[in-house]
Amino acid sequence: MNDEASAGADADWARERRRLLARAHCIVIKVGSAVLTDADGLALEVLDSLAAQMAVLRAPGAGDAGGRRIVLVSSGAVAAGRAALASQGIDARGRDLAVRQAAAAVGQGLLMRAWDRAFRPHGVATAQVLLTRDDLRSRSRFLNARNTFAELLRWGVLPIVNENDTVSVAELKFGDNDCLASLLVNLVGADLFINLTSARGVCARDPQADPGAPVLARIEDVARLDLGRLCGAKTAVGTGGMRSKLMAARRAAQLGVPTLILRGREQDALTRAFGLVDEEGAEAPAGTWVDPARHAIPRRKFWLAYQSDPAGSVTVDAGAAAALMREGGSLLPGGVCEVSGSFQKGALVRVEHAGQPLGVGLTNYSAADLRKIMGLKRHEVAAILGDAHYPDVIHRDNLLLDAAV
Structure with a gap:
């Protein structure tokens, strides 16, 4: 492809991306622990910034349908709990399941209170939803959950979802919130998936081995990626890493849903991505756009395939x-x-x-x-x-x- 043809293809893709962003009326947004927490626990200024941006996305007139519906998948409960326990002289570090579940029990309330406080100035009501994989594996419970989300969104309430770490056993765990978020794309009928992470986006090579690797602006066929070459280690406070984010994007793509992977702490990353920042010359943030599959699979097949391990x-x-x-x-x-x-x-x-x-x-x-x-x-x-x-x-x-x- 010559330079002129390549430029034309890039322009076509940029227009298609803007079109898909503009028409997205239901969005699943997942935020990782590395975005929301620091050494002292929850980074409240980050939650405030993200809540303000999501409020802008939800505002009437922000989308073609007169405002967008958002389902937020929020990590951070374990990290928040560990920080709170550390302030009491209790060491809750380690990967032991019982320790993680106990830390999650302490941190989940702190996480929800922090989000509720962040959204309140914008007049956004929130709801806590804790799920295990069994809630989606049972068809009747899956349908009940779908009805609950539909009613919350109809009311204008913003659901905040996390895995129910306190009671989950190994065979009922999603593994990480990237997996949970990708399954919610199907549950709520979302037409866009946004994954906010600590990384710049998906790098062309493993950034652990090559820190200078460029960020891929677009992935046309996520199923064909060599994950071993692209993916580095997990973040220090999370359970996912770029591999799990690309697997989640791949599931969403099978439903015909695109994914946008962004650095969550980048200034106004969400609103800039949608072109909703008033500042003159404000550009879209760096990140990676993952194209949806050309032919979406039936949602029943999606449910059958990902109901359990x-x-x-x-x-x-x-x-x-x-x-x-x-x-x-x-x-x-x-x-x-x-x-x-x-x-x-x-x-x-x-x-x-x-x-x-x-x-x-x-x-x-x-x-x-x-x-x-x-x-x-x-x-x-x-x-x-x-x-x-x-x-x-x-x-x-x-x-x-x-x-x-």
Whole structure:
């Protein structure tokens, strides 16, 4: 591509980005611990700045639909709790689960009070929502949660969401708030995901190894990124890091939703990104825009794929891999050559080939039964399991290829 064509493509992309920002009416904004906290606990001036900017985004006339609805995913409870406990001479550092959960119990109230104080001058009412993965894994609870968020947003209340760290056990944890935020994009029907972090954006190379690596202004296909080359270490106070942010962006992209990754402490980062700063010559902040996928997946498939962590895996042969990837087929028993893990019928499992992940899906067979019938044809399966068997190990309607897990 020559320079003139490249400039034209950049201009087209910039216009498309402005269009998508202008029409966004429901936004999930996630703020990381490294943005909200410092050595003394919550950085209240940062919360004040972000609350003021979100109030501007919500104001009537700020968006095409007359103001935007915002769902805020806020980290910082554990860090706030540790700082408060340290002031009492209690050492709550360390990665032990019980210590983290106890620190979260102390810090969650402090975090909500700080946000409520920050939003109050702008006339914005807030609501606390604490979730575990089980709240989204159960379809009935998922729908109840969706209805609750819809009512809060209809009232003009700003939901502030965090993982319910105090009661979460390992199998019910989201892992980090990047994951939680990406699942909320589906739950609330958001059309934009903003991730505020301590980094400048996504760097072209691992910034830990190459501090001078430039920031990528745009990622056209997040699924094709080499995360090992791009991602450095986690932040000192958080649980995520750029890898988890890109995985979250990848999930959002599958829904047809773009992601904007910004440095949260940059002056007026949010309002400048939307062109809502009155200062003459104010430019959009540096950061990374992640394009949505051209073809969005059904939201039901999204829910099935990310409702829980995979309980095991099935390895398929080359013929089955081709049928899944190129022909949109279902996975049959004859294509399975290895089963890993112990899982029951209906579990979410990984599908792999030659050591590479292909996707995830809901299995019609337990691991024990699948080991009995893998590699067999349909009549051979019937001879072992009887007539009450399924023709597919995973039906294509219950399979998501290229899943971000």
